[in-house]
Amino acid sequence: MSQPLLDVRNVTMRFGGIVANRDVSFSVERGAVTALIGPNGAGKTTMFNCITGFYRASEGQILLDGADGPQDLGALMIRPITGGSHLVTRAGIARTFQNTRLFKEMSVVENLLVAQHRVTANNLLSGVFQTSAFRRAEREAVDRAYYWLREMNLADDANRLAGELPYGRQRRLEIARAMCTGPRLICLDEPAAGLNPSETRELSEVIKRLCIVHGQTVLVIEHDMGLVMRISNHVVVLDHGEVISDGTPEHVANDPAVIAAYLGVSEEEMKA
Numbered sequence: 001m002s003q004p005l006l007d008v009r010n011v012t013m014r015f016g017g018i019v020a021n022r023d024v025s026f027s028v029e030r031g032a033v034t035a036l037i038g039p040n041g042a043g044k045t046t047m048f049n050c051i052t053g054f055y056r057a058s059e060g061q062i063l064l065d066g067a068d069g070p071q072d073l074g075a076l077m078i079r080p081i082t083g084g085s086h087l088v089t090r091a092g093i094a095r096t097f098q099n100t101r102l103f104k105e106m107s108v109v110e111n112l113l114v115a116q117h118r119v120t121a122n123n124l125l126s127g128v129f130q131t132s133a134f135r136r137a138e139r140e141a142v143d144r145a146y147y148w149l150r151e152m153n154l155a156d157d158a159n160r161l162a163g164e165l166p167y168g169r170q171r172r173l174e175i176a177r178a179m180c181t182g183p184r185l186i187c188l189d190e191p192a193a194g195l196n197p198s199e200t201r202e203l204s205e206v207i208k209r210l211c212i213v214h215g216q217t218v219l220v221i222e223h224d225m226g227l228v229m230r231i232s233n234h235v236v237v238l239d240h241g242e243v244i245s246d247g248t249p250e251h252v253a254n255d256p257a258v259i260a261a262y263l264g265v266s267e268e269e270m271k272a
C-alpha cells in the first residue's frame with residue numbers, strides 16, 4: 001500500500017494535567033476527504049492545531065509525505081534557529097478557521113494576493129526594480145486568484161470588500177485563499193458552522209470538486225453530520241481525546257461506539 005499523505009502516529013497532547021488527545025493514530029489518504037468528528041470537547045481542534053503547526057504534540061509523530069519521504073512536522077517546529085510553525089505551512093499544509101480570519105477591509109481579490117506573498121515578494125530588490133521575473137510572478141498570482149475565485153463561485157465578488165460578503169461566501173473565500181498557496185493538504189475547521197442549508201449545500205459541492213476535479217487532499221472537522229456523510233471518503237471519530245472509530249462514513253455511522261458517544265451513554269450500557 002502507498003504511504004498516506006499524512007500519518008498521525010500515537011499522538012498525545014497534554015495541557016498541564018489535561019489530556020486533550022491520547023495515543024491518537026490515523027491516516028489521511030491522498031486525493032480524498034477525511035473528516036475528524038466527535039462530540040464537544042473530544043479533542044478535534046487540539047488535533048487540528050497539532051497537525052497545522054499551532055501546537056507541538058507532547059508525544060508521537062505527525063508525518064507528511066513528500067518528495068524526500070515522510071517529514072516529521074513536530075521536528076520542523078523545533079528545528080534550531082529556523083524552526084517554527086511557518087515551516088509546517090511551507091511543507092504544504094493550509095488551513096481555515098472556525099471563525100473566518102479574512103482581511104475584511106480589503107477586497108476579495110486582495111485577500112487572495114496577500115496570501116501569495118511568498119511567491120510574489122520573495123526579493124525586495126526585484127520588487128523595487130520591477131524585474132520581469134517579479135512582474136511575471138505578480139501576473140501569475142492574479143491569474144491564480146481569479147482561477148480560485150471561479151472555482152469557489154465567487155468570480156462576481158472579486159472587487160467587493162471581503163467583510164461585505166454574506167457569511168457563506170466569506171467561508172468559500174477562506175478556502176480560495178488557502179488554495180492559492182498550492183497546499184498539499186487543506187484543513188477546514190468547521191466550514192459549515194453558521195451556514196444556512198443552501199450555503200451548506202453549495203459548500204459541499206465545492207469541497208467535493210476540490211477533491212474530485214483537483215485531486216486535493218482535504219481534512220475537515222465538522223459537526224454537521226449531513227455534510228460529513230455527503231463529502232467524506234473516510235471518517236475518524238474522537239471521543240474524550242481517543243479514536244473510537246475509523247472507517248467509511250457508513251461504517252462509523254453504524255458503529256455502536258459512535259452512536260453511544262453521541263448519545264452520551266457508554267458502550268457497555270448500549271450492550272446491556
Ligand SMILES: Nc1ncnc2c1ncn2[C@@H]1O[C@H](COP(=O)(O)OP(=O)(O)OP(=O)(O)O)[C@@H](O)[C@H]1O
Nearest residue numbers: 015018019020038039040041042043044045046047
Ligand atoms: N489550550 C488549552 N488549555 C487547556 N485545556 C485545553 C486547551 N485546549 C483544549 N483544551 C481541553 O482539551 C479538551 C479537548 O478540547 P478541543 O477544543 O480540542 O475539543 P473539540 O473536539 O475541538 O471540541 P468542540 O467540538 O467543542 O470544538 C477539552 O477538555 C478542552 O477543555
